[in-house]
Amino acid sequence: xxxxxxxxxxxxxxxxxxxxxxxxxxxxxxxxxxxxxxxxxxxxxxxxxxxxxxxxxxxxxxxxxxxxxxxxxxxxxxxxxxxxxxxxxxxxxxxxxxxxxxxxxxxxxxxxxxxxxxxxxxxxxxxxxxxxxxxxxxxxxxxxxxxxxxxxxxxxxxxxxxxxxxxxxxxxxxxx
Numbered sequence: 001x002x003x004x005x006x007x008x009x010x011x012x013x014x015x016x017x018x019x020x021x022x023x024x025x026x027x028x029x030x031x032x033x034x035x036x037x038x039x040x041x042x043x044x045x046x047x048x049x050x051x052x053x054x055x056x057x058x059x060x061x062x063x064x065x066x067x068x069x070x071x072x073x074x075x076x077x078x079x080x081x082x083x084x085x086x087x088x089x090x091x092x093x094x095x096x097x098x099x100x101x102x103x104x105x106x107x108x109x110x111x112x113x114x115x116x117x118x119x120x121x122x123x124x125x126x127x128x129x130x131x132x133x134x135x136x137x138x139x140x141x142x143x144x145x146x147x148x149x150x151x152x153x154x155x156x157x158x159x160x161x162x163x164x165x166x167x168x169x170x171x172x173x174x175x176x
Contacts, residue, residue, distance in 0.1 A: 001161045003150045006141060010046060013146055017047045018054025020150075020164060025055060025077065027163040030113050032156060033131045035122035038138030043146055044120040047136070048081050051118065055079070064120075069104050078115045082106070084124035101125050133157035 007013035024032065036044040049061045055074050064070045064083040071080045087101060101124075109115055110131060122129050134157040139147040152158040 001152045001158055001165075003161055003164060004147065006145060006147050008145050010043075010144065013043055013148075014046060014050030014053065016148065017050025021051035021054035023164050024116075024160055027160065031110065032116040032160060033110060033128070033133050034116065034118050035129065035132040035135045035153075036118060036120045036138070037122065037135065039140070042138040042140060044138060045081075045083070047138070047148075048118050048120075052079060068100070071109075076114055078109075078112065080109050080115060080117045081120075082117060083120040084128075085121045087121075087124040101128075134160055 005016060007016050036047060038044055045061075045063045052061050052072060052074075055077065057072055057074060057079075061072075061081075062070060064081055065085055068084065068086065069080060069082050071078060082104065084101070106117070106125075106128060109117055119125075119128060119132070122132060133152070133154040135151045135153055137149045137151070139149075141147055150161055150164070152161045
């Protein structure tokens, strides 16, 4: 399943991310791995900030570009924000980058119940790409506007997208 939506401004983009997060939280998926793909500056971190705001997080949300991982405990749900940009293209395949990836404890995070992983640059860790339930691609439409395409890649991802589509706030805002 694939859902597509555009956002004309950063505020609309963040609001959309918050709506997605609230809809997914209402569905209560125990585990969810979401790949965030797009060019530099397309809004991957901004999307995560919007999701966290939608879930009630009010503190600062730094980009994990240098730390690689930030996690947020939101009363029964843990959101893990990974940014793998600094890993080499074959980050999960071998060498020093693979060791750095393994040191993040991603396998442990994925195994935890009530945990969502939001992963920027997931292609830097091929074994993680295979675990993504939902793939979100961001594209520039102009300097402010973005296109957002959500694609399911697993049964859990399909359920998450069907839930969005059936949510009253999404019935007219997402197209197939």
